Amino acid sequence: RMEGFGSYTLPTGSEYRGSLWDGMFHGKGELQLLRGGGYRALWDRGVPTQMKYTFADGLEYDEEKWHYCDGYDRRFYTEICSGFKPPGIPQLTNLDPPKIIPEGCYDCGDGFYNPETRIVVDYKHKFLRNADNDEHEWILRTCRKAWDITTEHKPKP
DSSP: OOOEEEEEEOTTSOEEEEEEETTEEEEEEEEEOTTSOEEEEEEETTEEEEEEEEOTTSOEEOSSSOOTTSSSOOOOHHHHHHOOOOTTOOOOSSSSSOOOOOTTOEEOSSSEEETTTTEEEOTTSOEEEEOOHHHHHHHHHHSEETTOOOOOOOOOO
16 A cells, blocks of 8 residues: 555545555645646645645635635625725636536536536536436526626727
């Protein structure tokens, strides 16, 4: 089994770099996720302790001082960092401009969801997962659809 310091690429494409013991993450290490972001943690026999999660856009999750999207402040992280757009120019996602959703699909935050096949693919159209019934219902109820009409700001000539 793996022991010492090294890197290991999981079948999902995520990569762990750090200490290993008896084939498990153990000690200081970082798990980089394929879509960006990752966990920096002190691992104890495969279980992260004293962890810090960083999202792909650089936002760090802090359980004690989490003020992002908490019900009172609904701004996207890019709006917190860069400020609001001028009135009349909507920002629909944290990405600006937002990804173009394939016809008949939904943008579920980490990729596109096709309700016909119940498959979630990343933004490069690589398979991520099959959605269970709860995720299917949540996506249909809350996520942005390809056929949503959006208005784009067009500057006057």
